[in-house]
Amino acid sequence: MEINQNARTVLERRYLIRNSQGQTMETVEQLFERVANAIAQPDEKFHPDADPTKTAKEFLEVLTSLDFLPNSPTLMNAGRPLGQLSACFVLPVDDSMEDIFESIKNAALIHKSGGGTGFSFSRLRPKGSTVNTTGGVASGPVSFMRVFNMATEAVKQGGTRRGANMGILRVDHPDILEFIDCKKVNTEITNFNISVGITEAFMEAVERGEEYPLIDPSTNRVTGTLNAREVFDKIVDSAWRNGEPGIIFLDRLNRDNVVPSQGEIESTNPCGEQPLLPYEACNLGSINLTRMVKETVDGRFEMDWDHLGRTVATAVHFLDNVIEANRYPLAIIDQVTRSTRKIGLGVMGWADALLMLGLPYGSPESIQLAHEVMEFINQKGHEASERLAEERGAFPLFEESTLKDGSPLRNATITTIAPTGTLSIIAGCSSGVEPVFAYVFIRNIMDGTEMIEVNPILKRELTRRGLYSDDLMRRIAKEGTIAHMDDIPEDIRRVFLSAHDISPEAHIRMQAAFQDHTDNAVSKTVNFPHDATREDVAQVYRLAYRLGCKGVTIYRDGSRDSQVLNIGKVS
Ligand code: UDP
Known part of the structure; x- marks a missing residue:
């Protein structure tokens, strides 16, 4: 083999x-x-x-x-x-102490076995509402997410792989503003990806610049209103700052729910x-x-x-x-x-x-x-x-x-x-439907030697044309992209693009093309250069919505203190 x-x-x-x-x-x-x-x-x-x-x-x-x-x-x-044997699970989180902690226990069992869990926290009553049995005050979805996060952290030690969670809150939940900001401090809620559950009604209100109602899920009463455009801008701003929250389009997900008789789809893995x-x-x-x-x-x-x-x-x-x-x-x-x-x-x-x-x-x-x-x-x-x-x-x-x-x-x-x-x-291939992030990695091994890892297809092409050398590979690793390297033939540079040579719009059009023929959804991150503006991000969100994507995740280069993949940095 x-x-x-x-x-x-x-x-x-x-x-x-x-x-x-x-x-x-x-x-x-x-x-x-x-x-x-x-x-x-x-x-x-x-x-x-x-x-x-x-x-x-x-x-x-x-x-x-x-x-x-x-x-x-x-x-x-x-x-x-x-x-x-499964990677993906969704667990309900209902609005009672028993249900919340039942869900935490179930998530722990799933993490231990290598699965990842998604939750919608939209059914939990908002922060500050009354708790009937005690007369006390509810602490709201975000505070419970911290408890889920800590349980995941503890299971990490003994499980087969690091437990991963998705946390979703509907955009019309009264705690939505707190949710959008909940990962601003990067040391909290670290075992979650978070996404705002967006509705079509909300997107229409954004277009028209209108107010939209916030609804307490435990009473179904309107508790107030927010300006849709301001909330949209806040989501965009936060994603621009550090890649989170992502967004998912709930109505789009539920159009593809093939058994609506069993209830609504509220979350993803x-x-x-x-x-x-x-x-x-x-x-x-x-x-x-x-x-x-x-x-x-x-x-x-x-x-x-x-x-x-x-x-x-x-x-x-x-x-x-x-x-x-x-x-x-x-x-x-x-x-x-x-x-x-x-x-x-x-x-x-x-x-x-x-x-x-x-x-x-x-x-x-x-x-x-x-x-x-x-x-x-x-x-x-x-x-x-x-x-x-x-x-x-x-x-x-x-x-x-x-x-x-x-x-x-x-x-x-x-x-x-x-x-x-x-x-x-x-x-040994590129991941999912993502572009190649970097063609060359240089790893320093403990004994002081270095290991050069080159994308096998680039290596084959350069070798075939007699252009391959370790020196050239070191330069590619340093630059992160070959798009501007004059000593590489133009026809190679035209094809061997890195994630950052590809426009955010092309990223989303690729996602949409795959989504068109996929029953479930497409995992994709839209990469932005460091100098992208908030408006660039907002445009991609709108385009994704128009093209029928089920969600969007973006990442602007250098916007987190530590990121998994660095271009131009030799690790
Ligand atoms: N997943 C997880 N923990 C991880 C990585 C993945 O729980 O550390 C789950 C999660 O639901 C994710 C899914 O596995 O959406 C598929 O991820 P991926 O395709 O990267 O997994 P692979 O099969 O390559 O390990």
């Missing part, structure tokens, strides 16, 4: 089984066998003459070729006693790509698009649609089996999740695939291809789910879903585009 050293390091550190002395008990190859075997097993449930060994072979093939990888919890826990009902979980998986591009006889590259179609079919079969093999942390999550059987198949390595195809990220051709690729995956994914429905039955709530007039489907949703933070390291 061909995987690079970074991938091996990540797998060895965090994914391989260890004994009580901390020694690894399996090899990387054995990890993939463990996963393939465990996920093939459920076939037996549906076919008396099923052959899980044959299915396991097919699964092993897509995993070891790095064509497809399931989300991290499946890699970590499949075929093991814990057996919790931590990175925003998976809207879910309360107590619903979803398992994700991503196809590596660099593997779906083939070299033609004359040395060019083109999409390998056959290969992509076959990989989608195997991936949908795999992800549906994950639902069967999964051991959910709570009985109610098991029941709710199985009633819709949502899966989230997406992609990674999109930017790298564009480099292979010679298309600049964000160009009209790249956006057109994004439509074609995702439409194809969505279409083939739905066909695969239909075939599974014929063999295994439609998802139990199919008859009460908005899909009931079409062909029965095994899964209420099929597609989601995840960030693939770890998966893309394992697969």
Whole structure:
């Protein structure tokens, strides 16, 4: 199996089984066998003459070729006693002490098993309202978020990976101004991403510059009004300052809620790509698009649609089996999740695939291809789910879903585009549908030597033309982008763009192209240069709304004290 050293390091550190002395008990190859075997097993449930060994072979093939990888919890826990395989959960937070602390307990159980949790705090009564049983005063959503945050912090130590949370508050909740500012002090609520739940009524009020009502969720009474444009500007200002809060468009999410009879979608998972009902979980998986591009006889590259179609079919079969093999942390999550059987198949390595195809990220051709690729995956994914429905039955709530007039489907949703933070390291490709952030990293190793890591596609191109040198790589690492380097041929510079060479508008148009053909949502950060203005941010928000995106996350370079990726800095 061909995987690079970074991938091996990540797998060895965090994914391989260890004994009580901390020694690894399996090899990387054995990890993939463990996963393939465990996920093939459920076939037996549906076919008396099923052959899980044959299915396991097919699964092993897509995993070891790095064509497809399931989300991290499946890699970590499949075929093991814990057996919790999903990355995404949404838990309800109802307006009573019992419910709030029940939710904290449930989140802790999920974090321990490697899952991330999203919550809407919109049902909690506002700060300062009365508590009937004690006559005391309620402390409001933001103060409870701090308690959730501390619980997450404590579980961090013993869990399989750092617990992540999404916290959402509706824009018409009376505590919205406090919420928008709640991460201003960067040392608080650190285990949360936060997003404001925006409504269409609010966006219309912004356009007209009107006041809009704030509603106490515990009484349904209007408690006051705010000027929509001022609140919008405050959200923009805060995001401009430090990237948070993000926004999600609640009405847009609920237009794609296929089982409205089960209630409203109020929240997504931590990175925003998976809207879910309360107590619903979803398992994700991503196809590596660099593997779906083939070299033609004359040395060019083109999409390998056959290969992509076959990989989608195997991936949908795999992800549906994950639902069967999964051991959910709570009985109610098991029941709710199985009633819709949502899966989230997406992609990674999109930017790298564009480099292979010679298309600049964000160009009209790249956006057109994004439509074609995702439409194809969505279409083939739905066909695969239909075939599974014929063999295994439609998802139990199919008859009460908005899909009931079409062909029965095994899964209420099929597609989601995840960030693939770890998966893309394992697969050695660019993450999700993000552009390449930097082409060269230089790491100083402890013994004083340095390690130069170069994007494999740039390396291949420069080597082919006899231009590759360590000196050039050091310069690229320092500059962060090759766009202005005169000694690199223009045709390379035109294609090998970094995140900051791409306009925020092109970022959002790419997100919208993928969203158009994705059942759930798309994880994407719109990168702004340091000197971007608040109005630049506001324009992207409006464009995202008009183009039908489900949410927006932005980040302005250098706007946080510590950021994960630095351009121009040698780490
Ligand atoms: N996630 C989490 N903790 C983490 C990273 C991810 O709980 O440290 C969850 C979260 O719900 C996120 C989802 O996993 O939205 C998918 O993230 P990603 O694709 O980066 O995960 P991977 O499968 O690559 O590890």
